Amino acid sequence: MRTYAGHSTAEKSNELYRGNLAKGQTGLSIAFDLPTQTGYDPDHELARGEVGKVGVPVAHKGDMETLLDGIPLDQMNTSMTINATAAWLLALYIVAAEDQGVGADALQGTTQNDIIKEYLSRGTYAFPPAPSMRLIADMVAYTVEQVPRWNPINICSYHLQEAGATPVQEIAYAMSTAIAVLDEVRPRVREELMGRVFSRISFFVNAGVRFIEEHAKLRAMAVLWDELGRERYGVTDESQRRFRYGVQVNSLGLTEAQPENNVQRIVLEALAVTLGRDVRARAVQLPAWNEALGLPRPWDQQWSLRLQQVLAFETDLLEYPDIFEGSVVMQGLVGELLAGARAEIAIVAEHGGAVEAVPYMKSALVESHRERIRRIETGELTVVGQNRFTETEPSPLTADGDGGILVVDPDVERGQKEALAAWRAARDQAAVDGALAELARVAGSDENVMPATIAAARAGATTGEWAQTLRDAFGSYRGPTGVGEAVALGDASLEDVRDEVERLSEALGRRVKILVGKPGLDGHSNGAEQIAVAARDAGMEVVYEGIRLTPAQIAASALQEGVHVVGLSILSGSHRELIPSVTAALREAGVGDVPVIVGGIIPTADVAALRAAGVAAVYTPKDFDISRIMRDIVALVSDRNGLSATSAADSRST
Amino acid sequence: MTRDGADLGARLRGGDLTVAPAVLNLVENRTPAAQPRIAALLAEVAPAALGGEAPGHVIGLTGPPGAGKSTLLSQLLAGWRARDRSVAVLAVDPSSKRSGGALLGDRARIDFDPGDRAVFIRSMAAGDRLGGLAPATRAAAHALAAAFDVVVIETVGVGQSETEVADVADTVAVVVQPGSGDALQFLKSGIMEIPDVLVVTKADLGQLAVRARRDLHAALRSLGARETAVVAVSAVPPAAGVEELLDALDAHRARGGVAARRLRARRLHALADFAEEHGSRGMRALGGRRAAERWLAEQDPGLDVAALGRGLAARAGEGG
Ligand code: B12
Ligand SMILES: Nc1nc2c(ncn2[C@@H]2O[C@H](COP(=O)(O)OP(=O)(O)O)[C@@H](O)[C@H]2O)c(=O)[nH]1
Ligand SMILES: [Mg+2]
Secondary structure, eight states: OOOOBOOSOHHHHHHHHHHHHHTTOOEEEEEBOHHHHHTOOTTSGGGTTTTTSSSBOOOSHHHHHHHTTTOOGGGOEEEEEOOTTHHHHHHHHHHHHHHTTOOGGGOEEEEOOOOHHIIIIIOOOOSOHHHHHHHHHHHHHHHHHHSTTEEOOEEEOHHHHHTTOOHHHHHHHHHHHHHHHHHHHGGGSOGGGHHHHHHHOEEEEOOOSOHHHHHHHHHHHHHHHHHHHHHTTOOOOGGGGOOOEEEEOOOTTOOSSSTTHHHHHHHHHHHHTTSSGGGOOSEEEOOOTTTTTSBOOHHHHHHHHHHHHIIIIISSGGGSSOTTTTOHHHHHHHHHHHHHHHHHHHHHHHTTSTTTTHHHHHHHHHHHHHHHHHHHHHTSSOOBTTTBSOOOOOOSTTOSTTTTSBOOOTTHHHHHHHHHHHHHHHSOHHHHHHHHHHHHHHHTSSSOSHHHHHHHHHHTOOHHHHHHHHHHHHOOOOOOOSTTTSOOOOOGGGHHHHHHHHHHHHHHSSOOEEEEEOBTTOOOOHHHHHHHHHHHHTTOEEEEOOSOBOHHHHHHHHHHHTOSEEEEEEOSSTHHHHHHHHHHHHHHTTOTTSOEEEEESOOHHHHHHHHHTTEEEEEOTTOOOHHHHHHHHHHHHHHHTTOTTSHHHHHHTO | OOHHHHHHHHHHHTTOGGGHHHHHHHHTOOSTTHHHHHHHHHHHTSHHHHTSSOSSEEEEEEESTTSSHHHHHHHHHHHHHHTTOOEEEEEEEOOOOTTSOEEEOGGGGOOOOTTOTTEEEEEEEOTTOTTOOOTTHHHHHHHHTTTOSEEEEEEEOOGGGGHHHHHHOSEEEEEEOTTOOHHHHHHHTTOSOOOSEEEEOOGGGTHHHHHHHHHHHHHHHHTTOOSOEEEEOBOSSSOBSHHHHHHHHHHHHHTOOHHHHHHHHHHHHHHHHHHHHHHHHHHHHTTOHHHHHHHHHTSOTTOOHHHHHHHHHHHTTSOO
16 A cells, blocks of 8 residues: 655655655655656746646656665665656666666566557657657567566556546557557567566556446456457466556546545445455555545545555455355446447457557547536436535535645745756766767667667756657657547537527627637646537637647637637646736737636635636636536627627526 | 728738738628728738739648648648748638537647747638638638738648639649548549649658559649649658658749639639628529639639629629
8 A cells, every 4th residue: 555646856755755665655656747757857848837746856867866765676666657758767767776786677666658548638648659659669678678577567547537438448448558569569579478578567447436337347357358368469378367457546526516525435436446356456546535626635645545444454345255256247247348348449440459549539538528527417427416415514624724735835846947957067968968869869760769768867868858859759749639529419508508609609700719728738638628529519619729738829829810718727736827827928919808717626725816817717626517617608708899788698697 | 990901901911920810800700890891901912902913822732631731731831931931821620510619629730939920820610611611711811922921721622622722722732641542533533633732641651652652643644734743741750751842832833823823713702702692592693603703704804802792793683
């Protein structure tokens, strides 16, 4: 059992790790900040507001050494949540171990390294799909020989469910991803190593509140994995075909409204992955009750750890053999999921496999999420405290001063920038230039990229430099947004809004046009996607360019596209820095009069500051009724264009 | 109240690129009140006011969805900027739905410096007409060509539907990806008009692209189209063919014939506006599309779009 940790600076995180290890924690789980995850240094424009925010910044080997100072790496099992830049962070880890006198063959741990789900959900990709897959395959081929106790990749279905996947989609897209990776690795390793490669691949899955079906999902995955090993990759050793997985339980369904109810949800979700012994999770991470409010504080995390401990040590959960053995109902459920997943896997294969099918899978997820939201809006799907049983006594949990969340010191960013400048000034620049030139050469060849990456780490290159060298070689990339292809719903709830949009468009002379923008590195795209699709279905023209835009890019789009309203979505916590930057950029571009609205994880305490920066309205997860948001937008645009006499205002009260 | 239109037109004429967003906001305005303002704008950028055709090079970039047009535009844009040319892009998006709404995402594929005022990109929804132009595209291209060195119209087109962009552009580049085969079939069967430049994208795909280029080249020669350049490009590193394509576009433009195409464009623009306003009833009153085109061809080449429009309306017996 461990808590997901790491934030602000390498020193602070090191203190935290050492504290946890002293308390008996056995492994390390490293969360990196978004610039590190996407290959930007702290002084890059896109890093603004994100340095040290959701994890620790690691810009070079010096940071990695500080992070791991005094921690015996030959005895550690280290899990790193890192993907696009995984090869680089592993290289830094290997170099830090080297400096401790620990050889690569003694290192144990896991890099997440599943790039497909980054395009589909998580958003921290850096390079186009094909070269990204090559990086992964290079890493697998390298570690299987040089770092034999390392799990180079963890196939993630967790993030797919968080982006709206149904159980069938979760199974199918994860298995398709595994196939894509294994197919890419196969020609790079000796035939007899394939069984070992297969056995080194583990999964990171999700478990939602429909916990019986979720349990069946895991059983179905185990069946498919075994089958895949046997039939496609000829793995004969049964133990190498065991389906191994870790879990983080569902967070998408955790609510801002009556957040105490999230505790029940989390416990039930934990049952999904522990009930039947045959497919019991190896490691379980539980989110906190205040998930939809912001980052959890130590006490919130402790509560989640205690939930797990009650399950494990007070109940009889772990005392029996598999309790579903012989269950006809469970077998039936598993069979249904298997049939659905096989059909979906075949569709992905028809697209040419997971890499080629990214745009298809992405739009399929956007559609599933749209359906989920529609069901919540209409009340077909009950969410207690949110769309049913909404009356509540005042909550003592959210009454304390800090609003019930952790806040990161904004000064960290400045400190990191200064430290980086000092690092660059002190290193042997010629050695860095040489190492990066060699990296560029290797990137353009078909040699394994790991040795040159490790050499660049040793020479003192930075995360941003490593990634930029590869961006130059591979090309930069924007993932598909999935929204354009998402089928329009003949949704009755939007019917009234459509009439309002039509009337307003007539009055304006051209169709109401909205820009939905995601500034900064935040990859949480669900909200922006759903708002974009709903606005289109309400009859608006929608400009949506996906994640990772600078304030200047957003302002240029708003100006050139002639939009009537700008909607920004931020969930990562960087709204305090980024929203005022965007409104300033809009003013500078000469479109300061276009109204700006904001949505995402915005603590109540920050709303006043955003309004002062010129924001017209703020929406958070409790505003789950998107049709209502659409009506607000119509009213806002009417008002700002001196058309308040139109339909908009009166129909709002209906 | 036509002064703001005239003012915008005058500023375009003077090379002021910053008015582009306002120009688009105006030409997209469908209200009756906006129409005289639009006419005033267009009058300011008509040959009579400019003392000749608008200097910009209007390029139509068309091809099936996913062929790589937007990604290629990103490279072309960089190339034109390196040659110090200002560029306006009109990205016509076909994705409109029944609701009338549209998701406009193409600009995401086009990389440019947001601080560069010599680049302007506007997405336009084409309504439900696949491959067609948006109602305001002609006026926009017409106006922007007075100030920008290059005006690109990106449209979706396969087979016959690229003809609309050919009505507006000085140069039409058809973009196809290797292995699709459609373009080859359409060319051979005469469904597709012979483009000025044919672009095969994704040259990084190797043999497939080489073969596609060779086949298209052979087909064009057998049709006697020796002037049409066939260029293979790759937008992923190592990028290739972009300079060659830029040169091919320039070469087509240098071969002349712009005045004739612009004249035709103005006439068809007037007809498209007429059809937009008066529908099929109006077209019937003109004796059908072909009769209307014949009549337009006989008019004074010096007439601007508004004058031609008035002529059409008078002829249909609906206006004055
Ligand atoms: C789903 C989710 C994810 C998914 C995202 C999938 C995707 N493509 O979007 C995954 C699993 C990938 C993910 C990853 C991470 N996540 Co997360 N995630 C969530 C979660 C559970 C739900 C967010 C969501 O999608 N809700 C559904 C959508 C529809 O709702 P919404 O975005 O809130 O939008 C509504 C309103 O806010 C509003 N709205 C939103 N945008 C807009 C825009 C406009 C114009 C308008 C008008 C309205 C509007 O309208 C919508 C309708 O109601 C939240 C917690 C929570 N329960 O809210 C954490 C949360 C946002 N994540 C968090 C973190 C820390 C991360 C990670 C950094 C974890 C890590 N270290 O790896 C990564 C970062 C990834 C990245 N690249 O940025 C934190 C952020 C902390 C903070 N703000 O301080 C949160 C709050 C959880 C927590 N308490 O720790 N996450
Ligand atoms: N391999 C390769 N892919 C490309 C190239 N150009 C574009 N693509 C990909 O083709 C897809 C469609 O590109 P896009 O520019 O949006 O096409 P459009 O619909 O014609 O505008 C995207 O996934 C691009 O990444 C290229 O030169 N090589
Ligand atoms: Mg395009």
